[in-house]
Amino acid sequence: MQHTNTEMNMEACITCENKNCLIKKNSTNPLMEKFLAERHTVKCKKSQQFILEGAPVHGLFFVKKGQIKVVKTGIYGREQILRFAHDGEIIGHRGFGTRKQYPIGALAINETILCNFTNDVLQKMLHEVPDLTFDLMLFYSEELNRSETKVRKFAQMTVREKVIDAFLYIYRKFGQTEEGFFNIQLPRKDYADFAGTTEEQVIRTISSLKKENLLKSKGKKLGIVDTNLLKKEISEHNYFLDS
DNA sequence: GCATTAATTGGTC
DNA sequence: GACCAATTAATGC
Numbered sequence: 001m002q003h004t005n006t007e008m009n010m011e012a013c014i015t016c017e018n019k020n021c022l023i024k025k026n027s028t029n030p031l032m033e034k035f036l037a038e039r040h041t042v043k044c045k046k047s048q049q050f051i052l053e054g055a056p057v058h059g060l061f062f063v064k065k066g067q068i069k070v071v072k073t074g075i076y077g078r079e080q081i082l083r084f085a086h087d088g089e090i091i092g093h094r095g096f097g098t099r100k101q102y103p104i105g106a107l108a109i110n111e112t113i114l115c116n117f118t119n120d121v122l123q124k125m126l127h128e129v130p131d132l133t134f135d136l137m138l139f140y141s142e143e144l145n146r147s148e149t150k151v152r153k154f155a156q157m158t159v160r161e162k163v164i165d166a167f168l169y170i171y172r173k174f175g176q177t178e179e180g181f182f183n184i185q186l187p188r189k190d191y192a193d194f195a196g197t198t199e200e201q202v203i204r205t206i207s208s209l210k211k212e213n214l215l216k217s218k219g220k221k222l223g224i225v226d227t228n229l230l231k232k233e234i235s236e237h238n239y240f241l242d243s
Numbered sequence: 244g245c246a247t248t249a250a251t252t253g254g255t256c
Numbered sequence: 257g258a259c260c261a262a263t264t265a266a267t268g269c
Contacts, residue, residue: 159257188250198258203251220249220266 009037013115018088021062022135023115031129040116044108051106057095059118063087066112067174067184071105071193081194083146084109084173084184090139096122109184153237159197161234163205166195167215168231171224180216181223 013027068085095102174183192202209215
């Protein structure tokens with residue numbers, strides 16, 4: 001039996017392993033059928049930027065496989081990393097809706113495969129598939145929550161706490177290998193841009209945490225020795241639950 | 244091995 | 257606690 005391209009395209013979502021992907025989750029819904037065929041696959045090479053800050057919105061991206069960082073350029077070109085994302089997560093959702101331009105940039109940390117739905121397709125999809133719309137609404141709500149806790153963290157935490165918090169975030173999101181190192185490799189600068197401090201402060205925090213046996217490193221690899229011990233360091237803030 | 248980039252350390256404001 | 261400069265380590269070619 002011969003498959004058409006559209007059939008194969010729809011199949012891609014059904015067989016996709018990203019259970020947490022909103023599209024995947026709703027892919028068995030009959031209402032979704034015609035839209036799944038409209039999915040586009042985008043491949044990114046290491047450190048390739050696929051969303052340019054200020055560029056016209058071209059729909060929503062879902063990470064099929066890979067690691068992404070979402071950035072926003074602040075004043076004087078100072079970069080802020082808003083979040084990291086990997087398999088199954090949504091990118092570019094803040095550009096969706098009435099916005100004409102993306103308020104953020106996004107780039108692949110390493111080789112990445114993305115799924116893209118254009119604005120038109122997405123709008124129709126959301127109008128016609130209530131379950132999907134509901135899921136997306138929940139997602140936006142969580143995002144808002146995370147965003148608010150992040151503001152509090154930035155305002156109330158010390159540099160040391162913010163850096164620790166960043167490590168715990170990376171741990172939660174990417175996990176560690178059996179040897180106890182993060183499943184992602186980031187330069188010091190990225191931790192700084194994410195935690196809202198400078199590269200030097202991150203380096204200094206890392207070396208003192210290593211002395212205290214809370215962190216370990218081997219070559220370029222970084223890892224947490226005991227997450228509970230590290231959580232204790234920021235426990236007064238009680239914010240480590242999300243964001 | 245050389246050249247470029249990243250990490251580290253010390254110092255100033 | 258940020259910014260700058262100097263040194264050293266790591267990595268690409």
